[in-house]
Amino acid sequence: MTKDRLIKEMILKAWERASDEGKIRSRPDPDKVVVEIPKETVQADFATTVAMMLAPVEGRPPREIAQTLQDYLQKESRAILEHVQLAGPGYINLTLKPDQWRQVLLEVEAQGKRFGRIEIGKGQRIQVEFVSANPTGPLHVGHGRWAAVGNALANLLEAAGDQVHREYYNNDSGRQVKLLGLSVYARYQQLLGHPVPDPDDGYRGGYVTEMAQRLADRYGEKFRGRTADDCLEFFTRHSLEEMTGVIREDLSSFGIAFDDWFSEASLYQSGAVQNALDELRGKDYLYEKEGALWFRSTHFGDDKDRVVRKEDGEFTYLASDIAYHRDKLARGFDLLIDIWGADHHGYTARMEAAVQALGYPKTRLRILIGQLVKLVRNGQPVPMSKRAGEFVTLRDVVDEVGKDAALFFFLMRRLDSPMEFDLELAKRQSNENPVYYVQYAHARLCSVGRQAEEQGVRLKDPEQVRLELLAEPEELKLMKRLDFFPRLIEESARALEPHRLTFYLLELAGILHNYYFKHRIISANNDLTQARLLLVGAVRTVMANALEILGVTAPERM
């Protein structure tokens, strides 16, 4: 149990006693007992605002209530609490005895890789869908953000005890894909000296030429001069397969893996699209107008109704997306999380409408909108357009600054904060990027471990270690942060905000470096050495655990 929970229970108990004895009228209410960690300028481990919350109900000044609670707390919990103080408008500040904090070292030691994981058994089944880029070109930098965040979020939810399924929705159907095939087809003909104009709005990136060249190398003039009608399907299928492979590889070298790659085309083949529309029609959420088929999304709060089948008989993207989400919902997940770029946020209302139209509560789907990545080079904006072929790929960035640095960079910002990615800065900073600050701390501790081994220090059974020797302020600070880790997991998971872990890591690394600089870990005093090795070993474990959630490696040397 983390210490803040312990504190909360103590407060509730004190409240109950006070209430039993008529000193406080209202009965204990866990929701009113907020335990927070005060700012560093406040000399206390925890603070609670319960007295201020109670003041209006009790009709008494908050300090008076705080005084009452303080009396009971001091009476009941003398063994655990160093002191209880009143402050400001009605805070109750609590400080634990140091040996309370030292317990966390034994917990980390015992739980190892599992420390921080919450096993309170909420165990929801959650599906996270992210990246899901069109297979019409390599991933660009912006996709890197969704990849990093989606992956870290999935890991985080797993650490919080949920069962997570990661999925990539491959839009391998529809107009854009055909356009890709047409672009490659045209380029192929051009390469073989047969002038075919590029399609309007076609894809023009260098990768289009490369794909065409490879086809020319492999199939020679087999398709030269043939009409698009005749062989477009071949070009489309081929470039689709190749691009999908490239994307998989880009993600894989970025350290991102999915449990499933879901094909949009398969929804048409299996009849799932038709079935989904039939269901909506049966519920009277579809109607025909002006030759098109419309989804009555306004019924669920959307601005206007949306077309699912166009006048020309083709289905829109929404049709297959409804079928896709219907499939996901039918798989029985407790929660679906979609991570989308801000350029798609206008789409959320109709998707939420679809979920409801299919008979599920709106809350079953949670769409996280990520603000776009603005790419700059030396402060100058870099245009990113897939069709113009003028963009920096995720692969370029990963090759340039490294996977860990790129991941960490993407995870240093809140998802809804617009983000500027300066390529020159990322390159130049590659050696002073914050990620190295954290990794260095980890590597340093590994080095200490090696050093201890070389010097023949034999580690005792943790239960035998004299923890009371850990009394330096920096040591207590470290232990307090370690104790916080499970709570961090819980709060970050609940808020769906993995970026909090990066800030935690930076803070923990900072305290560690400071400690390391001030105090020797291995010394002539064997008892002290044992205690300190246990401490830094725990720090190392927690760092590794947090880094693993982020998908960043925890190197033993660098």
Added chain:
RNA sequence: GCGCCCGUAGCUCAGUUGGAUAGAGCGUCUGACUACGAAUCAGAAGGCCGGGGGUUCAAAUCCCUCCGGGCGCACCA
């Protein structure tokens, strides 16, 4: 014009879901290696939390309004 997001130190960003005197990194200035890794540490300077109203014991945080920026507003995806 309408909708969503953002506006916090020179720059890039946090801010424990409404709490105490608002924080960090980079950059700038000053210092610390004959010891476990200096990819490190210590100190200094730097703020009308975009402006204005409101809600209450308490607002960077919630509501309204204006200003500025991003993204949407397709029978594209």
